[in-house]
Amino acid sequence: MNQAGITDPAPRSLLFLALDLVDGTQRRTVDRMLADWSRAIEPATRGKPDAPELTGLDTTGLTMTIGVGPGLPGRLGLTAPKELAPIPPFPGDRLRPTLCGGDLAVQICSNDPLVSLQAAQVLTRLSQGVLTIRWRLPGFTQPGPSTPRNAFGFKDGTGNPRTAADISDAVWISEGPWRHGTFLVVRRITMDVQRFATLPAQRQEAVIGSRRDTGAPLTGHAEFDEVDLFAKNADGTYVLPVDAHNRRAHARFDGGRQMVRRGFTYTSGNDETGLLFLAFMKDPGLFTRVQTRLVEQDALNGFIQHIGSAVFLMLPGTGDGAVLRLPG
Ligand code: HEM
Numbered sequence: 553m554n555q556a557g558i559t560d561p562a563p564r565s566l567l568f569l570a571l572d573l574v575d576g577t578q579r580r581t582v583d584r585m586l587a588d589w590s591r592a593i594e595p596a597t598r599g600k601p602d603a604p605e606l607t608g609l610d611t612t613g614l615t616m617t618i619g620v621g622p623g624l625p626g627r628l629g630l631t632a633p634k635e636l637a638p639i640p641p642f643p644g645d646r647l648r649p650t651l652c653g654g655d656l657a658v659q660i661c662s663n664d665p666l667v668s669l670q671a672a673q674v675l676t677r678l679s680q681g682v683l684t685i686r687w688r689l690p691g692f693t694q695p696g697p698s699t700p701r702n703a704f705g706f707k708d709g710t711g712n713p714r715t716a717a718d719i720s721d722a723v724w725i726s727e728g729p730w731r732h733g734t735f736l737v738v739r740r741i742t743m744d745v746q747r748f749a750t751l752p753a754q755r756q757e758a759v760i761g762s763r764r765d766t767g768a769p770l771t772g773h774a775e776f777d778e779v780d781l782f783a784k785n786a787d788g789t790y791v792l793p794v795d796a797h798n799r800r801a802h803a804r805f806d807g808g809r810q811m812v813r814r815g816f817t818y819t820s821g822n823d824e825t826g827l828l829f830l831a832f833m834k835d836p837g838l839f840t841r842v843q844t845r846l847v848e849q850d851a852l853n854g855f856i857q858h859i860g861s862a863v864f865l866m867l868p869g870t871g872d873g874a875v876l877r878l879p880g
Pocket of ligand 1: 702704706707708709710711712739741742743760762779797798801802803804826827829839842843846852856
């Protein structure tokens with residue numbers, strides 16, 4: 553069994569919570585709290601909420617997805633894969649410590665921002681004395697069937713794996729106590745929407761590597777046409793520019809290994825707009841390799857800044873009605 557909220561299409565609203573464990577908390581306390589969370593939220597995910605905070609709300613489509621940060625296994629005596637380690641720093645990062653890390657992550661998704669907020673209130677009530685909020689961020693996306701657009705106005709998610717087999721292969725850990733779990737890499741990335749908007753459409757398309765209207769790669773006609781990294785113009789230059797984002801990020805440079813990006817747009821303060829980049833993968837080393845390439849060269853770099861970073865090992869799921877607990 554896998555947790556919901558990973559490979560299913562994203563609903564409209566996200567509330568992401570990164571939490572820290574109160575010093576001295578024992579593993580059994582965390583397991584008890586996870587059981588309380590599961591019992592309180594699981595009926596709501598079936599559209600039958602019974603927590604008082606959710607009274608009268610349509611909770612259909614609600615998911616709560618939980619993972620642990622790199623600091624937790626050592627403190628609770630869990631065995632976790634060695635890949636659970638902080639994401640290394642990259643040149644050009646502008647990370648703010650208060651927007652990074654966390655011992656535990658909860659990704660709450662739903663069709664209604666109020667449902668997400670109230671679900672978070674339930675979790676906060678049930679974790680008093682065990683967890684404190686380190687950072688949190690609401691976001692939104694456009695629910696299917698089309699690929700959602702990001703704040704630059706481009707379809708974002710086209711290059712994700714598409715068949716059930718490819719998706720499973722990209723995300724799920726296949727052995728050990730964390731089998732059916734996955735890694736989540738989180739980056740809070742600000743986007744200079746105003747400056748990007750001043751570029752002529754053709755220049756914007758060259759930055760991303762796809763068409764603004766259809767989402768088709770510059771080397772194709774329809775959204776899901778394969779990206780052709782080798783196609784050339786008559787003058788010998790590549791049709792997909794050497795610094796186009798979807799060339800630099802392309803899976804071909806990683807032997808075809810893919811991640812499932814499930815990002816949400818957010819706004820914060822008076823002038824911050826960005827992408828809460830959420831990507832699931834069975835080895836966070838893939839993120840590090842892709843990001844290393846993007847930092848080296850990516851036409852997007854002039855328009856974005858990474859200000860937050862975290863990695864979590866998402867728990868394996870349990871069957872309907874069973875409570876979540878820490879494996880390992
Ligand atoms: C605000 C920052 C970002 C924006 C606006 C953005 C936007 C996009 C867009 C519009 C596409 C083309 C459509 C698609 O295939 O989804 C794309 C592709 C992609 N992006 Fe990003 N992206 C951002 C950051 C990142 C980061 C940090 C990574 C990973 C390190 C990443 C990895 C990818 C991958 C793997 C693809 C698909 C490439 C392929 O076709 O194989 N992106 N991105």
